[in-house]
Amino acid sequence: MGQFLSLGGQKCRTGDYTKVSQNDTCKRQRMSSSFTEESARLIPSLPDELSMQIIARLPRIHYFDVRLVSRKWMATVMSPELFKLRRELRKTEEWLYLLTKVEEDKLSWHALDPLSRKWQRLPMIPHVVYEDESRKGFSGLWMWNMAGPSVNIAEVVRRWLGRKDSLDQMPFCGCAIGAVDGCLYVLGGFCRALTMKCVWKFDPIKNDWSEVTSMSTGRAYCKTGILNNKLYVVGGVSQGRGSLTPLQSAEVFDPSTGSWSQVPNMPFSKAQALPTAFLADMLKPIATGLTPYMGRLCVPQSLYSWPFFVDVGGEIYDPETNSWIEMPNGMGEGWPARQAGTKLSVVVDGELYAFDPSSSMDSGKIKVYDRKEDAWKVVIGKVPMHDFADTESPYLLAGFHGKLHVITKDSSHHIAVLQADSCSSPSSSSSLFAGSLNENSGSMAESDAVVWRVIGTRDFGPAEMVSCQVLEI
Template sequence: MGAFLSLASPKCRTSDFGETSKNESCKKQKMSPGCTQYGPRLIPSLPDELSIQILAWVPRICYFNMKLVCRKWKEAVMNPELFKVRKELGMREEWLYILTKVEDDTLLWHALDPLSRKWQRLPPLPHVVREDESRKGSSGLWTWNVVGPSIKIAEIVKGWLGLKDKLDQMPFCGCAIGAVDGCLYVLGGFSRTSTMRSVWRFDPILNSWSEVTSMSIGRAYCKTGILNNKLYVVGGVSRGRAGLTPLQSAEVFDPCTDTWSQVPSMPFSRAQVLPNAFFADMLKPIATGMTSYMGRLCVPQSLYSWPFFVDVGGEIYDPDTNSWVEMPIGMGEGWPARQAGTKLSVVVDGELYAFDPSSSLESGKIKVYDQKEDAWKVVIGEVPISDFTDSESPYLLAGFHGKLHVITKDANHKIAVLRADLRDNLGCLPSSSASLSDGLLCEHSDSLAVSDTVVWKVISSRDFGSAELVSCQVLDV
């Protein structure tokens, strides 16, 4: 706790009235119950060590107002030592962070505290100044936001066929999103001229963004996953003279040392057995998702040639052997796809879930992977999502508080966070624990949507106007 003593103000300020005045000032501070020889205390009449223990029990949502009490309180709630105490006391909280895109293609982060159901808006992403290499001889510097508008994968794969006109018109976009060690990360992306290596980190304790060590290679639309408190990045595309080229390489970031290390490249073994050279040249392999499951990284893959795409299973990275193996056939070929080029999934209580959309966005199913049978099985027959055909991401998946959550827009175009609670044969939630439920009682509310196996409860909704969903992450801080 000694670190918090350094937050106090200096012992005494120099006085214009000489040494006597300074000594008298120090004596007055020592006699005051709210002060020490190191300055005012966090809580009058209590040692700062005890005050920190008290602050650690306060819900994190209150810290935004606590910063306004005084400078010392602000320094205290922004000190990592306080959050170490919270961890020791078991007071860490899982918050949901949602990335949205508004009409002018600006990307905004919003945080939801599921317990208080209050939302907070994160500071905007910083801007990066890059020189446009295609404009040689120009002294001007061009400024792009770290992330920009998202585009459909269809526009990306057109570049593989030499249709580069769309790419030349695009502002900065294609960044990947990750989360590790209690921080958010924004990685890579590409501008009009090149793919980027930049990595930015948001620290929720400091409530600010900062740039960290860049990746070894510029990537756009890469996939991220977490293993052993390290952030893995695989695949994506790079920009060359001939357009976009898919990447097989991978690397890993250690937040403790702020360094990147190389990981063996994905073999894309299924792409090596195409029937002839024509298909091998036309169909380009790409990683279409990644999730950390049972201590390994599972990367589903596809072959693309606009407007066609073919699922070709995937590969699994084992950190113990530092090598890739081919994904089980049922797991890879049966992995549900949201749209061409994207396979979302989430792990909740050790179970791997994915959303399987139907031909209409108004319905869909949740499937779980059965490792023993190497098959995806339906566990939720109906998911209450609305039809937003023009949306890049009509829904997102997240897992927190031991439950599966779906983020989508409701009938009023509000962004809603829905929680799935299992039902028993009597229509009530079970009393024993299960993958999607921890024994809550039956609930009856206007915010409930009932399907055949679950009760969908809207834990929070908010009107973000015309903003579209882009991505989400969960931080445990």
């Protein structure tokens, strides 16, 4: 449905040269292009400066085609100078990047241009082998054996708390996903029985992956957030003595310097206030989310020991004071999705929203945090869903174009991106998931004073949703 973002050259057409073999034709075209491109202008009869102004105004979806015009065009649409000009002209675009798990050990990235409603597939993360010098026989540790942060931690923690042999049996491992400075980042995760420090960056301008400076600590199932154009990583688990240990540590990555710095540990203050030493030893503190809000990092937390868990509010990191404070009671205790798993939340137009799943498993609610009253309030009474009993991650949240979006999957394998639009008199139309989704059908669903619009859909087959990020380029 979408075209691949490969950098392969334009194919030669044998029909243009009936008396010359295909190889000779390609060779002749390469020689001809290399001879003329050095002196050729981007657009004949126009200075390159003016041509750049024209190209910068093109929708970015067209760059995948126009780069095939010539090597000079390819270099232009992959140059930082062009995208700097786009920012100056206020022609940047917000795209949604969706991570899916194709099989137990394979991840696949897809990008959606909301304006054209076209999908693009990103290159795969390179297959890289990491060798562990301390353990012989573990030379084949593959970077692609990863999974995302949106998987329910309850199922994962149940496997490793008190069990030393479960790591090798885990079907995938929990890398973290982040986005900063116009690039995607994949951080840490498990490689068989090891927690990884490695960090991979995808540059959408160059359309390739590269490995950057590793974290100071190997982490899996950690949480990420952006403040002041820096990528923060908090919590997660790390490999301990024969088992996994929850982490209270945090660190921050500065893309301008490519370096990591330490952040004070999360105190987990409420975990320290447990009434008995037995509970303190049994219940493990877990960071169950991270959302940048009002210039600070909000981290909801839980205490967990299968099959028991309890939400314990959370803590907030203030970069100005470089310290943690306890989260307001109403914010922490009422944070939706009260389970030992990732709590989905997003900030749109300065407001903090969170998804609260329904017990009926076919709908959900959207709540917004009221700072003045320190309380969560329902703003959308029903988010249209379908039967997702067999889906690990049936929904994701995203904010772009100044609106709230829900990404969900139905039983027919259709992944849909739903946009919440305010409507003073919403129409009484049928359910959005009545049958197969069709983004051209213009179907809507009534939900209080909100009309849900499908701005993108695709059949991803049995692939599971893992995580999503938004990049403005």
